Amino acid sequence: xxxxxxxxxxxxNLACEQHTALFSRELDEPIRPGERAGLWLHVRVCAGxxxxxxxxxxxxxxxxxxxxxxxxxxxxxxxxxxxxxxxLDVSGADGGAEDRAMAGEDSAPGV
Amino acid sequence: xxxxxxxxxxxERRAERPPPTPSEPDAAAQARRAAAERWLVEHxxxxxxxxxxxxxxxxxxxxxxxxxxxxxxxxxxxxxxxxTERTWLLGIxxxxxxxxxxxxxxxxxxxxxxxDAPCACEVCRALFSGKGMWQTLPREWxxxxxxxxxxxxxxxxxxxxxxLVRCIDALPEGQRDAMWMRDVLGVPSEEVRKAMGLTPTNLxxxxxxxxxAVRSCLEAKLLGRREGGAGRSGCGSDRGGAA
Numbered sequence: 001x002x003x004x005x006x007x008x009x010x011x012x013n014l015a016c017e018q019h020t021a022l023f024s025r026e027l028d029e030p031i032r033p034g035e036r037a038g039l040w041l042h043v044r045v046c047a048g049x050x051x052x053x054x055x056x057x058x059x060x061x062x063x064x065x066x067x068x069x070x071x072x073x074x075x076x077x078x079x080x081x082x083x084x085x086x087x088l089d090v091s092g093a094d095g096g097a098e099d100r101a102m103a104g105e106d107s108a109p110g111v
Numbered sequence: 112x113x114x115x116x117x118x119x120x121x122x123e124r125r126a127e128r129p130p131p132t133p134s135e136p137d138a139a140a141q142a143r144r145a146a147a148e149r150w151l152v153e154h155x156x157x158x159x160x161x162x163x164x165x166x167x168x169x170x171x172x173x174x175x176x177x178x179x180x181x182x183x184x185x186x187x188x189x190x191x192x193x194x195t196e197r198t199w200l201l202g203i204x205x206x207x208x209x210x211x212x213x214x215x216x217x218x219x220x221x222x223x224x225x226x227d228a229p230c231a232c233e234v235c236r237a238l239f240s241g242k243g244m245w246q247t248l249p250r251e252w253x254x255x256x257x258x259x260x261x262x263x264x265x266x267x268x269x270x271x272x273x274x275l276v277r278c279i280d281a282l283p284e285g286q287r288d289a290m291w292m293r294d295v296l297g298v299p300s301e302e303v304r305k306a307m308g309l310t311p312t313n314l315x316x317x318x319x320x321x322x323x324a325v326r327s328c329l330e331a332k333l334l335g336r337r338e339g340g341a342g343r344s345g346c347g348s349d350r351g352g353a354a
Contacts, residue, residue, distance in 0.1 A: 015243030024319035028293065028300045048245035055326050058253045062275050063294035067201075069272070076159035076176075080169070081151065084177045088147040088184070 007034025012042060016049055023053040027060055147184045154197050158204055165208050165280070175211055179204045194298055202298050202306060205291045209284055228283060229320050234327035249326070252333040271333065278328035279321075286321035293318060 011022065011034070022039060025031060031039075043050045158179060163172040182203050183190075190199050229235070240246040279290050289307060292298040298306075304314045 015239075016245050017239045017243035020323065021315070021319045024322050025315050027322075028315060028318065046245075048248045051249045051251065052326070055249060055253050055329075056322060059275070059322065059326060059329070060294055062271060063279075063290075064297060065268075066272055066276065066295050067297065070157045070160050070164075073160055074163070075156045077169075080159070080173050080176075081155060084155075084173065084180065085148065085151055087177050088144060088151065088180060 003032075004034040004037070007032050008038040008041070011035050011038025014038075016046060019046075019049050020052050020056075023049070023056050027056065143184045143187060146187055147180050150180055150183065150196070150200060154200050157197060158200060161201055162204055162208060164276070166211060171211055175204065175207045178207050182207070194302055198296055198298055201296050202292050202302070205288050205296070206306075209288050212280070212287075213284060230324035230327060232324070232327060232331075234331055235323060238327075250330050250334055252330045271329070274329055274332045275325070278325045278332065281328065282321050282324060286317055286324070289314065289317050290321040290325065294322075 011019070014022075019039065019042060022031060022035065026036075026039075039053075043053060155176070158176050159172060162175045162179075163169065166172055166175065179200060183200055186203075190196070194202070237247045238245065238249065279287055279295075282290065285307065289303060292303045292306070293300065300311070300314060303309075304311060307314070309317065
């Protein structure tokens with residue numbers, strides 16, 4: 001309880017610029033209950049922080065929708081897929097040579 | 112076997128660990144190749160759309176997807192499974208795109224910028240007073256302007272998304288990669304932190320600076336358009352960005 005009150009008071013005493021850093025941080029990890037309560041109280045009375053926080057959340061939603069937009073649409077052209085597949089084949093064989101060298105087997109000079 | 116028991120030193124150590132049979136490395140190479148072929152089938156289209164959407168050049172996109180899969184083959188053992196396989200591959204693609212954009216920036220004489228520098232554009236600078244209090248309130252780019260329909264229609268949403276991509280791509284490289292991984296792809300913070308070699312505080316600071324800059328950039332781009340280009344200059348708004 002003491003920690004809760006201490007966190008809340010600390011957050012309430014921060015400048016708005018520091019509140020914006022907390023709005024960003026709460027997108028990445030849960031902040032402490034006292035900090036959350038302090039922010040909640042602050043945005044009741046601060047229009048700038050209220051708007052900033054709303055825009056941070058809107059940006060996150062827009063960003064996530066970019067990723068979900070990857071699910072449908074243009075497929076990889078067949079020629080590109082074939083060329084990449086062939087390059088993986090070659091590289092896989094090289095990787096095998098590396099494995100052989102690491103395992104102490106005879107390998108070509110310089111490998 | 113009896114003769115081997117009488118020997119000492121390296122021979123004994125060899126006896127503890129049987130010599131690799133020729134099939135072992137081949138099996139490892141085959142497994143690696145099989146995994147890469149499966150990624151190409153299962154995630155190839157998503158990787159293609161993601162990369163092409165960022166670099167806009169099919170030739171560059173092909174190279175980047177190929178480099179991504181090759182890098183993934185080499186580091187397959189390091190995939191810890193904290194995120195999905197697709198997210199992991201997209202995270203590698205973010206780095207490869209970053210390399211590509213950096214090379215392109217060098218050729219177009221764009222100077223590298225500090226990854227942890229705070230946004231210094233006009234919109235960001237005007238927001239706070241020296242004491243960190245609001246000097247100019249953030250403007251409402253996320254809501255409809257006067258006379259517009261309240262809900263953004265499909266075209267409006269597309270335009271916002273395009274603006275978002277341009278704004279993210281205009282960030283300094285480290286901020287850009289962090290924001291793509293964390294906000295767009297949803298890679299867990301812990302994984303982004305490890306991939307970029309940052310402490311938790313460094314990552315939060317970097318993401319905060321990136322998001323603040325992108326917010327200001329969106330304000331300038333979206334409201335500048337509504338006001339016929341009369342908006343303030345925002346972060347990245349004077350740069351073409353990658354998109």
